[in-house]
Amino acid sequence: MEYKLTYNKYKEALLDGKFLGLKCNKCGAYTVPPKKVCMECTSEDLDIAEIRKKGEIKTFTVIKVSPEGFDAPYIVAMVELDEGPWVMGNIIDVDPYKADMELIGKKVVIGSKEVNGDKFSAGDGVALTFALED
Ligand SMILES: [Zn+2]
Known part of the structure; x- marks a missing residue:
């Protein structure tokens, strides 16, 4: 395979x-x-x-204590792509302290950013980013 x-x-x-x-x-x-x-x-x-880079926020959480290499606070969200699959990433243009249930159902545009690997990962990777569409 x-x-x-x-x-x-x-x-x-x-x-x-x-x-x-x-x-x-x-x-x-x-x-x-x-x-x-x-x-x-x-x-x-x-x-x-x-993939079209469009989706809708289904759920999210705010991380206030982060793992090595990440700066807290930040928002981790699950977004349903227009094509169907759910993907995980970070909402980048919302203040994590102001994130509330209003975010659920909001449309986002998908981008990406490079993330540094830590001692637990296989090296540098990439994370999806979600920016609110308006
Ligand atoms: Zn199939």
């Missing part, structure tokens, strides 16, 4: 401004971030697809 879209390719594309995922040729579902098989039907018949 091979990875159609490796994490490194996904990361490099994101930092280049391109949001890539996988589209299943069997059921049509999207898988983001990339995995070996379709998240819906486990088919391996996947093609790389460009």
Whole structure:
């Protein structure tokens, strides 16, 4: 079994401004971030697809005590992409101390930022960022 879209390719594309995922040729579902098989039907018949960078905030939490390498406070949110999958990232243009339930259901535009690896991770990575759309 091979990875159609490796994490490194996904990361490099994101930092280049391109949001890539996988589209299943069997059921049509999207898988983001990339995995070996379709998240819906486990088919391996996947093609790389460009994702639209739009979604809706479904839930969030405010981190006030952060792990090594991160500056608290910040907001971690789950966003449902227009294509269906839920992805995790940081809401970047809202004061974490003012974040409230009003954020749920808000539309966001998706971007990315590079994050430094720490002693627990496999090295530098990339995080999704969410900016409120208006
Ligand atoms: Zn599928």
